[in-house]
Amino acid sequence: MSTLNNILKSVIDKNPNEAEFHQAVEEVFESILPVLKANNLYVDEKLFERICEPERIISFRVCWTDDQGKVQINKGYRIQMNSALGPYKGGLRFHPSVNQSILKFLAFEQVFKNALTGLMLGAGKGGADFNPKGKSDGEVMRFCQSWMMEAYRHIGHFTDVPAGDIGVGEREIGYLFGTYKKIQNEFQGVLTGKGKDWGGSFLRPEATGYGLVHFAHFMLTEIDENLNDKVCLVSGAGNVSQFAIEKLLHEGAKVVAFSDSTGFIHDPEGMTEEKLDYLKTVKNGQRKSISAFADKYDSAKFTAVGDKNLWSIPADCAFPCATQNELDESDAKLLKQNGLILLAEGANMPCTPKAINYLQKTNVLYGPGKASNAGGVAVSGLEMTQNRMGRYWTKSDLEKQLRTIMKDIHEKCLETIIKHDLQKQDYLNAANIGAFEKIARAMHAQGTV
Known part of the structure; x- marks a missing residue:
């Protein structure tokens, strides 16, 4: 011992x-x-x-020029964590909080998440301490070009395939891809999350949020429940949150709250397709605070960041989709006290250890991010396959494949629970053990390299 x-x-x-x-x-x-x-x-x-x-840690200087002609300097990174199951695969995060510790945690989580998908995917993570908020398109473009001028040496279609994460959406992927293509003079699937017209995949923007809701659906079926009429909270207002809300609406759920870095919205009447479209306009087009949502809809109340957060609102299901450690033990206790039956993670490690321990001791269904939010990287893997084949699959085909992958991850967790005699619905330990055993077998087979 x-x-x-x-x-x-x-x-x-x-x-x-x-x-x-x-x-x-x-x-x-x-x-x-x-x-x-x-x-x-x-x-x-x-x-x-x-x-x-990590198999490799790459850090580098990123110099770029702002709109005033002044030179700015940021730190860029790529963590190539594990390639036992395939080429390194994982997102890029552009955010002021980015450092080596955060990227190593994300890359480590990615190892297990990618293993659970059943696809040929290793794991990596990268990004920079650059904040795209408030920057012009020209500034973001020049930063992305400078980042790729260094990173292109270390990535490739069969080597390392980055994608998006916080601060990196289709705009940033476009600038990064264009720079790589210019340097290498090759049109290859070196990045996923590309636009559909230039090598991207149907359903990639929706995949993490949709997959999260699919996984929650399968969890609820184990207790003879479903998402219809369930009151739901979704933290965040970015890509994952928006499409989690969209899929929850498809399932008949009632989403009454969401958030961003400025505060949260509580709308007791619930989201609708029209309200969701406006939220996408505010965040994706106007790039404003969600306070603008409350200005448009009388039923919605905006509360600025402070002592109170959206986890104080009574709900059946909670989906933390913003960032790491956003939900602590006191939040978990309040959610349970208010009738929570399920919490599934859309973000990476959004719950603190004490919050997870508390949820594990109750009868709340807890879906760990490495299982519940694996839909994004799963469709990224399918995008890689399409790029290699030089073709597109239809949206309906990809929706079926995504649902099948999330169902397979759920069933893998259930099989591991039985195999290792874990407590019923212990998805946390099942996901960790199941993924570890798969990676360990591959590493053993490949020798000490």
């Missing part, structure tokens, strides 16, 4: 001052500890330690 405890200590000691990375590693380690105890091979070959150590 002392040897096993030393594994976690060793990983943390080798990566000091990386709180987010430590949090992600500790969660998985606690899940797989019984598996390590039962299999000396995993311990002898140091498979967990190897999964925790």
Whole structure:
């Protein structure tokens, strides 16, 4: 047992001052500890330690010129975490909070998420401490061009295929793709999340939000429930949140709250297709605060960032889709007190460890992000396949494939629960164990490389 405890200590000691990375590693380690105890091979070959150590960390200077002609400097990164199952795959995040710890935690989570999809995908993550908010299109373009001028050396269709994340949407992917194409003189699927007219895929923008709701649906079927008429909270107002709301409306749910970095909206009457279209206009076109939503609809109330957040609103289902550690133990307790039956993560690690521990001890269904939000990378993987084939699949075909992948992830969790004698509906440990065993088998087969 002392040897096993030393594994976690060793990983943390080798990566000091990386709180987010430590949090992600500790969660998985606690899940797989019984598996390590039962299999000396995993311990002898140091498979967990190897999964925790990135295969490559690339950091670089990004210099660009703003609209006033002044030179600006940012830090750029690409973490190539694990390629046991395929080329590195994972998003780019452009946000002031980006640092090595955050990207390592995201890349580590991505290893397990990508394994659960069943597709040939390794894992990586990258980005920069650049904030696209308030920047002109020209400034964003010049930044993206400068970022790619360095990163192109390290990525490629069969090597590393980035996608979008916070701060990186179709606009940014377009500028990045155009620069790569110019440098390499090749039109290849080096990035996913491209526009449909130039190598992208139907359903990619919707995939994470849609997949999240599909996974929640399958979770609810296990307790003979469904999403129809369920009151729902969705944090965030970006891509994942918008399409989670859209799919919830398709399922007959009532979405009464959403948020952004300025505050949250509570609309007791619930979202409609018309209201959702306006939200997309405010966030995607006008790039304004969601307070503009309350200005248009009398039923909606905007509350600025403060002591109160949207998790104080009574609901049946909660979908944190904004950012890491946005929902703490006090939020979880209040949600449960107000009648919560399901929480599924649309963001990566949006719940603090104490919040997760509390939810696990109650009868709330908890869907960990590495399982519940895997729809985005799943359709990214399908976009990669389409690029290699030089063709497009229809939206209806991709919708079926996405639903099938999310159902397969759910069933894989259920199989792992039975195989390892876990508590009923313990999706957290099931996702971690199931993904770890798959990655470990592949790494063992490929030798110590």
